[in-house]
Amino acid sequence: MTNAETQLAGYFAKYEPAMAKLGKALRAKLRARLPGLSEIVYVYESQNALVISYSPTERGYEAVCSISVYPRLVKLGFGKGAELSESDPNRLLQGQGRTARYVELNSVADFDRAEIEALIADAVKLAKLSLDPNAKGAVIVKAEEQRARRATKAARPASPRRAQARQGKKT
Numbered sequence: 001m002t003n004a005e006t007q008l009a010g011y012f013a014k015y016e017p018a019m020a021k022l023g024k025a026l027r028a029k030l031r032a033r034l035p036g037l038s039e040i041v042y043v044y045e046s047q048n049a050l051v052i053s054y055s056p057t058e059r060g061y062e063a064v065c066s067i068s069v070y071p072r073l074v075k076l077g078f079g080k081g082a083e084l085s086e087s088d089p090n091r092l093l094q095g096q097g098r099t100a101r102y103v104e105l106n107s108v109a110d111f112d113r114a115e116i117e118a119l120i121a122d123a124v125k126l127a128k129l130s131l132d133p134n135a136k137g138a139v140i141v142k143a144e145e146q147r148a149r150r151a152t153k154a155a156r157p158a159s160p161r162r163a164q165a166r167q168g169k170k171t
Helices: 003-012 017-033 081-087 114-126 145-153 158-169
Strands: 038-044 049-055 065-069 074-078 101-105 137-142
Touching: 003 017, 003 038, 003 049, 003 137, 017 049, 017 065, 017 074, 038 145, 074 081, 074 137, 081 101, 081 114, 101 114
Parallel strands: 038 137
Antiparallel strands: 038 049, 049 065, 065 074, 074 101
């Protein structure tokens, strides 16, 4: 098991067994469905969410889709979901953001529904990707980077220019 896989297993272990099992099963399904894409792992502690984005690059915001594991539900997210909404005759996509939409998945069987497959296929087309069934994607854990960046930012004194800007806003 790689270091990233070990970290990811630790993140899943923080959830109730049923949610962790569902999240892991959906992850396996997405890895098989989206070969060659990188899995970008984020932990949003304030929302108690584990997010795995499936991206052709090392940047999660370029993801075709993602899974978000919460204590009581799992969401299949689409970064360009607003555009996908036009080809969603069953109105499965939820959310009000300018770009992103999601579908709640309560079981692995939900993932296997034809409507979900159609949304994933449309998302791949929208991203203009050609998937190689033999390609292996990397697992990139960004959760630790986020924490380190926030800690560094909090510990860093404000630059003189930022301090002046803040004083100017107060008056």
